[in-house]
Amino acid sequence: MDFEFGRADEEFRAEARAWLAEHLVGPYQTLAGRGGPGSEHEAPAARRAWERELGAGGWVGIGWDRTHGAYGNRAASLTQQVVWAEEYARAAAPGRVGHIGENLLAPTLIACGDEAQRRRFLPAVARGEELWCQGYSEPDAGSDLAGVRTAAVRDGAAYRVSGQKIWTSLAGEADWCFVLARTDPGERRHRGLSFLLVAMDQPGRVEVRPIRQMSGTAEFNEVFFDGAVARAEHVVGGEGAGWRVAMGLLALERGVSTLVQQIGFAAELAEVIAAAVRCGALSDPVLRDQLITQWAELRVMRWNALRTLGAAGDAGGPSVAKLLWGGWHQRLGELAMRVRGAAAARGPLDWTPHEPYELxxxxxxxxxxxxDTIYGGSDEIQRNIIAERVLGLPRAERSMTGVERGMTRAERG
Structure with a gap:
């Protein structure tokens, strides 16, 4: 298979590289490498301004419409989307605060929404003016997404949304949230769900609480909806179509974004190798072999992502990609500590025991x-998807949630 880019792609690369060099100056220079996984809490206001800079340059949503920029974005082929993603990562540009709206919400509206929804929301995302977060997981329905309990009750020309979502990235910065909620309480599991677009600026009705992690940062949040209003015309795909829309969106979490992620992974691997050189760990043949293996596996991941890019109807492709990068990245973190030995457990050289310090x-x-092997779909869930949808194996027995057990008892009288 030919993984080379054509002449038009390389011309596009030169344009992208020149634009980034021209605009990643002044205050944006200080954002280099900030705002990615593990540091999404950093400089949100400055990164929001950068999002508007990208929008003004036409670089947001370049893959939405390949024939013309109907929603304010420029057109680009699939390979040109890859080129832009690669150049963005290589320039160490700031972590995106608009990627959920651009890469998840927008393609979903193009595929499942109506024209009024597309005209209302896509231009604002393309200009970098409105940010989004994803309201899927709940405390009792993480990997078991069909068990969501957040309810949306029709109230005239709107719905009243009540419930709790968790592990919500960028909820503190988002203007809108797409929420999977139950609109038909008489249905169970994946039936009776709807995909609603909910404004976050509803004081007293939407509350965001950061979740402090063991790294000391708070990339994720809890979101509480207490009668939050979602307009009836902001139900994507129609009432009851939420499961179909949500599953289509989850497939979009892979693809071009996986290639961007891998460039970041390569930079992290280079840091780990440099640390191994500094501390002399490369003299250990086992550690040296593990570092070489990490490098080789990263190359395989890239080739696999390019091979499957744009493949239609690939039921197992997204799950294979998630399994590959989740385990790889976790092993890299472990290697980062192993190459440094006991020094990995201490603070800076001038640190005094019992005093706080920055990681x-x-x-x-x-x-x-x-x-890594939990969020975005746990490894266990990905393996079940591959087994059932690709290999055709029998469906695994799943334990019932507390709600289902209660319903079963009620049904039995």
């Missing part, structure tokens, strides 16, 4: 990557 980048990498 260094490799310590933060290790702590953050403990969650």
């Amino acid at each position: 260094d980048p490799l310590q933060r990498l290790f702590l953050f990557t403990r969650a």
Whole structure:
């Protein structure tokens, strides 16, 4: 398979590289490498301004419409989207605060929404003016997404949304949240769900509480809805179609974004190798072999992502990609500590015991990557998807949630 880019792609690369060099100056220079996984809490206001800068340049949503910029974005082929993603990562540009709206919400509206919804929301995302978060997981329905209990009750021309979502990235900065909620209480599991667009600026009706992690940062949040209003025309795909819309959106979490992620992974691997050189760990043949293995596996991940990019109807592709990068990144975090030995457990050289200190980048990498095999779909769930939808194996028996057990008892009288 040919993984080379064509002449038009390389011309596009030169344009992207020149634009980034021209605009990543002044206050944006200080954002280099900030705001990615493990540091999404950093400089949100400055990164929001950067989002508007990207929008003004036409660089937001370049893959939405490949024929014309109907929603304010420029057109780009699939390979040009890859080129832009690569150049963005190589320039160490700031972590995006608008990626959920651009890469998840927008393609979902294009595929499942109506024209009024697309005209209302996509131009604002393309200009970098409105940010989004995702309201899926709940305390009792993480990997078991069909068990969501957040309810949306029709009230005239709107719905009243009540319930709790958890592990919500960028909820503190978001203007809107797409929420999977139950609109038909008489239905169970994946039936009776709807996909609603909910404004976050509803004081007293929407509350965001940061979740402090063991790394000391708070990238994720709890979100509480207490009668929050969602307009009836902001139900995507129609009432009751939430499961279909939500599953279509989850498939979009892979793709071009996986390639961007891998460039960041390569930079982290280079840092770990540099640390191994500094402390002499490369003299250990076992550690040296593990570092070489990490490098080789990263190359395989890239080739796999390019091979499957744009593949239609690939039921197992997204799950394979998640399994590959989740385990790889977690092992990299472990290696980052292993190459430094006992020094990995201490603070800076001038640190006095019992005093607080800031984690260094490799310590933060290790702590953050403990969650890699859980968030975005746990490894167990991904393996079930591959087994059932690709290999055709019998569905695994799943334990019932507390709600289902209660309903079963009630049904039995």
